[in-house]
Amino acid sequence: MTSYDVDFEIDFPTATLRGRPDEAAFSAMAGIAFLLRTHAIRMGMFTCIAKISEDVTSQAAALAGAKRAHAGYMTLLGGINGSGRSDHLHKGAYVWMRGIADQFPDSLRVLGELGRMGGNVIRALEGPDPISVPEVETLISYTYAEFHFKAVAIADALDASYQAMVVDERKRAMSARAAAGEAMDRIDNISRTVRLIALNAAVEAARAGDAGRGFTVIAQEIKSLSEATEAASGDVRRSMEDIVQNLRH
Structure with missing residues (x-):
């Protein structure tokens, strides 16, 4: 007697x-x-x-495995050819997959056959009348x-399209990083200019004595804002580098 593990997943992967x-x-x-x-x-197996x-228990276990495999097959086939339920699937990924599969109508016909x-073979195996070995062999041969x-x-x-998509996504990320880097450079230049203006304003306010105290406070606030802007710019740069680094893996 041989036991068979038929507890395999038959639905769409969780990630989909x-x-x-x-x-x-x-x-x-x-x-x-x-x-x-x-x-x-x-x-087929x-x-x-x-x-x-010739063992009744093994026959029953194998038949259970065949039924489960067929159920999984029909579930995925329904997704691939559009005949099954799809509202639980990631919409973008599903539409993309269907678009690729629909380019192979003859393949879809063979998959359905x-x-x-x-x-038919499984129902015959479950029935009271024995089926011939050639009927099973035909299924194996067709597979x-x-x-x-x-x-x-x-x-x-599907794999080729996905790989092309990954490459394109990496190119867009690199382009976005370059554009963001240029923007951060401009922000840094403005921040440095503002900080210099704030420093000059503070010097002039000190020369003015009591009359310039209000300008001293304003100059300090401008300097603080400039430093905060430069810090935020650095955070954005690091975030962009992290994104690009993750895309390389």
């Missing part, structure tokens, strides 16, 4: 759900076609075991001869 960070959602959605392929392989095993074939290449085509397109 609505409300998740954009970067994580797009990254996880890029791998959906590969997850679909994993469920297809599981479905478990249906084969359920058919050829495998889901139909798998469901590797037809489905595999179509699923990989979509998976590769």
